[in-house]
Amino acid sequence: MTTPTNRFALDARLTAKRIMARINQMMPCAAEALRVSESTYYDSFDWRLFAAGKIFESRQVKGEPPTLHLRESGADDDGMVAPAAAPPRFAPDLPTGALRRMLAPLLGVRALLPVARARRRTTPLAILDQNKKTVARLLIVEEQTLSPGGRKRGKRKHELIVAPVRGYPKPARRLRTFCGKELGLEPLPEDPWSNVLADCGVTPGGYSSKLDLRLDPGARADSATKIVLWRLLEIMQANEDGMRRDLDSEFVHDFRVAVRRTRTALSQIKGVFPVARVNRFRAGFAWLQQITGPTRDMDVYLLKYDGYRRSIEPRLRPALQPLRDFIEARQRHEQRQLVHHLRSKRYQRLLADWKDFLAAAVPERTRLRNATRPVGDVADERIWRMYRRAIEEGSAIDDKSPPEALHELRKTCKKLRYLIEFFQCLYPEDDTAKILASLKRLQDNLGDFQDLQVQTHTLRQFSSEMQAAGRAGLETVVAMNALVETLATRQRAAQAEFQARFDKFSRPAVQKRFETLFRPDTKAAA
Amino acid sequence: MKVLACYNIKGGVGKTTTAVNLAYLAAQEGARTLVWDLDPQAAASFYFRIEPKVKGGGRRLFGGKRRIINAIKGTDYERLDLLPADFSFRNLDLQLNRHKKPLRRLQKILKPLRASYDYVFLDCAPSISLVSENVFYAADALLVPTIPTTLSLRTLRQLVKFCAKRDLSELVLLPFFSMVDRRKGLHRLILEHPPKAATGVLGTYIPYASDIEKMGLRRAPLLAHTERSPSALAYQSLWHEIRKRLEGADR
Numbered sequence: 201m202t203t204p205t206n207r208f209a210l211d212a213r214l215t216a217k218r219i220m221a222r223i224n225q226m227m228p229c230a231a232e233a234l235r236v237s238e239s240t241y242y243d244s245f246d247w248r249l250f251a252a253g254k255i256f257e258s259r260q261v262k263g264e265p266p267t268l269h270l271r272e273s274g275a276d277d278d279g280m281v282a283p284a285a286a287p288p289r290f291a292p293d294l295p296t297g298a299l300r301r302m303l304a305p306l307l308g309v310r311a312l313l314p315v316a317r318a319r320r321r322t323t324p325l326a327i328l329d330q331n332k333k334t335v336a337r338l339l340i341v342e343e344q345t346l347s348p349g350g351r352k353r354g355k356r357k358h359e360l361i362v363a364p365v366r367g368y369p370k371p372a373r374r375l376r377t378f379c380g381k382e383l384g385l386e387p388l389p390e391d392p393w394s395n396v397l398a399d400c401g402v403t404p405g406g407y408s409s410k411l412d413l414r415l416d417p418g419a420r421a422d423s424a425t426k427i428v429l430w431r432l433l434e435i436m437q438a439n440e441d442g443m444r445r446d447l448d449s450e451f452v453h454d455f456r457v458a459v460r461r462t463r464t465a466l467s468q469i470k471g472v473f474p475v476a477r478v479n480r481f482r483a484g485f486a487w488l489q490q491i492t493g494p495t496r497d498m499d500v501y502l503l504k505y506d507g508y509r510r511s512i513e514p515r516l517r518p519a520l521q522p523l524r525d526f527i528e529a530r531q532r533h534e535q536r537q538l539v540h541h542l543r544s545k546r547y548q549r550l551l552a553d554w555k556d557f558l559a560a561a562v563p564e565r566t567r568l569r570n571a572t573r574p575v576g577d578v579a580d581e582r583i584w585r586m587y588r589r590a591i592e593e594g595s596a597i598d599d600k601s602p603p604e605a606l607h608e609l610r611k612t613c614k615k616l617r618y619l620i621e622f623f624q625c626l627y628p629e630d631d632t633a634k635i636l637a638s639l640k641r642l643q644d645n646l647g648d649f650q651d652l653q654v655q656t657h658t659l660r661q662f663s664s665e666m667q668a669a670g671r672a673g674l675e676t677v678v679a680m681n682a683l684v685e686t687l688a689t690r691q692r693a694a695q696a697e698f699q700a701r702f703d704k705f706s707r708p709a710v711q712k713r714f715e716t717l718f719r720p721d722t723k724a725a726a
Numbered sequence: 727m728k729v730l731a732c733y734n735i736k737g738g739v740g741k742t743t744t745a746v747n748l749a750y751l752a753a754q755e756g757a758r759t760l761v762w763d764l765d766p767q768a769a770a771s772f773y774f775r776i777e778p779k780v781k782g783g784g785r786r787l788f789g790g791k792r793r794i795i796n797a798i799k800g801t802d803y804e805r806l807d808l809l810p811a812d813f814s815f816r817n818l819d820l821q822l823n824r825h826k827k828p829l830r831r832l833q834k835i836l837k838p839l840r841a842s843y844d845y846v847f848l849d850c851a852p853s854i855s856l857v858s859e860n861v862f863y864a865a866d867a868l869l870v871p872t873i874p875t876t877l878s879l880r881t882l883r884q885l886v887k888f889c890a891k892r893d894l895s896e897l898v899l900l901p902f903f904s905m906v907d908r909r910k911g912l913h914r915l916i917l918e919h920p921p922k923a924a925t926g927v928l929g930t931y932i933p934y935a936s937d938i939e940k941m942g943l944r945r946a947p948l949l950a951h952t953e954r955s956p957s958a959l960a961y962q963s964l965w966h967e968i969r970k971r972l973e974g975a976d977r
């Protein structure tokens with residue numbers, strides 16, 4: 201059974217008075233006070249709330265305190281409510297309570313961004329029973345969509361909404377028939393935001409950092425690679441503005457992942473594009489990686505700061521604050537540098553050239569070794585080779601290996617992951633999911649090991665810089681030393697765990713899976 | 727979800743009036759609020775103009791056959807709902823006794839409401855019975871309106887003792903003075919020189935006032951019509967104090 205709609209498009213000529221007169225013939229009703237309200241819809245850039253089936257808005261009803269509302273999409277109640285005007289940018293800064301408990305894990309580190317606004321004037325007609333109890337309401341609504349900045353978008357709309365009162369289904373049913381059959385009004389989408397979002401030209405769920413590609417295994421490898429690269433370019437472009445404005449740390453992060461993936465595609469999908477051009481772009485993207493790095497590093501330290509603080513003894517914790525101030529200042533500085541780079545000719549030209557290159561048709565004839573081969577074959581080959589390399593490098597590692605060996609393996613695993621992700625759609629979904637999951641467990645360990653090493657190193661450096669600048673007293677130095685000590689301990693733990701993780705990854709069952717999926721000669725035989 | 731029960735062994739002390747007005751205030755502040763009218767006399771249902779009827783009666787409600795959320799009615803006020811009384815509630819003790827853990831039955835059937843409400847106010851009938859023991863286990867706090875007389879304070883002491891004997895250490899007792907008439911010498915005396923039996927009584931008291939009495943004519947919470955009268959202000963500050971105490975108890 202589909203739930204019947206409660207919302208109807210209203211002809212502007214049908215005034216409240218006339219509607220009330222008609223209803224009064226069926227059942228007693230009374231007009232309630234006019235409500236003037238303005239609501240703003242919020243979500244993260246990557247639509248985390250929408251993906252979780254949630255709708256989050258701030259609402260200001262004239263004459264009432266401002267509120268925030270979080271509800272299930274499709275629910276006709278108000279959901280959870282918190283008292284606040286505009287929501288803060290980040291979930292941890294919301295007022296404590298159920299709403300924050302629900303929202304914070306969904307949003308993670310992402311900022312709440314205004315998506316669209318609506319201004320409404322609502323005249324409620326209360327339908328009354330013999331005790332003069334309200335058993336349903338009919339809302340006459342005049343609605344204007346606004347951009348997040350407050351500009352008018354789309355036409356003013358008139359709506360008639362049936363608002364049931366819990367436990368009284370009959371009068372609501374009667375009102376629906378009245379609106380649909382007797383007044384002959386057009387039903388509207390059930391969610392009050394869907395028209396508003398459409399007026400603002402946004403599609404919920406419109407951005408994701410997932411590749412989500414569809415490739416034809418028989419397609420030429422060069423065109424298929426261009427499709428992958430084009431998608432990565434889209435991700436970079438989508439994140440550019442948020443990165444520039446430093447809305448939250450994920451913009452730089454997603455941008456950088458797209459850059460790194462682009463570099464992997466350029467270096468690892470060999471023989472599909474002319475070497476000279478590839479090399480020029482490789483240099484360009486290496487530069488992009490480099491100019492976005494320092495901001496990302498500082499973002500990471502800021503994200504980790506609370507964990508750092510908790511990892512040391514309570515009595516040392518207050519003394520860590522100068523470190524936070526130091527990182528914040530450094531982050532602001534690096535962010536300014538980044539913005540400067542993004543404004544540069546070099547950056548503009550790189551992206552423009554890259555776009556031209558990707559948009560250009562592939563040559564009909566070419567001497568390039570892999571360009572015209574089916575992408576499925578090339579993918580098999582490249583993935584299988586990268587897997588072999590990971591196994592070789594990993595097997596050579598023992599207790600005496602230098603940290604560099606683990607770093608190398610980490611890079612190889614990253615490339616392997618990216619290659620699998622580029623071509624994921626060419627293989628059965630279940631198989632790649634399993635393979636990526638086992639790869640991830642190894643990667644997590646390698647990532648921890650390296651990150652912790654870099655962090656201990658960097659924090660030591662920060663400590664001496666801070667001392668030199670007179671920004672760290674003795675207590676701060678002690679607190680930071682204690683922090684470095686905990687990180688070093690964790691790094692040793694990660695190293696100790698490596699062997700077990702690698703053994704799991706290199707076990708025959710996983711190898712078998714890789715072979716059947718990717719190994720070219722096995723597949724040819726089958 | 728916090729469950730607050732308006733309870734007193736004695737009748738006519740202001741339990742229902744308190745439940746209705748505090749629930750209204752909670753909802754006004756943005757909390758999703760439910761009043762459960764457990765009294766077969768159905769005064770709370772009356773104030774909200776809602777028929778005191780539950781399909782299948784107490785037997786189905788407490789038997790777990792009917793999901794209690796389906797018996798809930800919306801009031802005229804935003805975020806404020808009511809679970810109406812039913813005449814069959816006069817036999818609730820019998821209904822409860824049919825079940826395996828008769829003392830925890832109410833607590834159990836309230837559980838599914840946790841995701842839907844921030845506050846549940848239980849409006850209890852006077853007396854001490856199996857129903858009231860259920861209330862003690864289900865509630866986070868007992869709001870105990872108490873008229874400032876020697877006899878009422880004795881009843882309060884009995885309640886405190888009763889709770890101490892049972893395993894009810896988690897239950898927060900929040901007695902407050904109700905229907906305070908400052909023209910009466912005894913009321914004044916007890917207010918100004920609280921005896922030992924009055925330890926733990928909240929700082930706010932509800933005065934005896936004709937606008938509270940008239941709620942029965944209006945059939946609506948007092949606060950829905952007056953926000954500024956002395957009695958309205960008293961309910962606001964009582965609610966404020968109760969919330970503070972509950973937050974304190976959480977820590």
Ligand SMILES: Nc1ncnc2c1ncn2[C@@H]1O[C@H](COP(=O)(O)OP(=O)(O)OP(=O)(O)O)[C@@H](O)[C@H]1O
Nearest residue numbers: 737738739740741742743852905933934935938939
């Ligand atoms: N502060 C007050 N001032 C004046 N009248 C009051 C006050 N509080 C309650 N009343 C009136 O006293 C009567 C009893 O109040 P109420 O119904 O709230 O008490 P109760 O404890 O719920 O009673 P019962 O035990 O019968 O359920 C009602 O008529 C009510 O209007």
Ligand SMILES: [Mg+2]
Nearest residue numbers: 741742765769
């Ligand atoms: Mg009562």
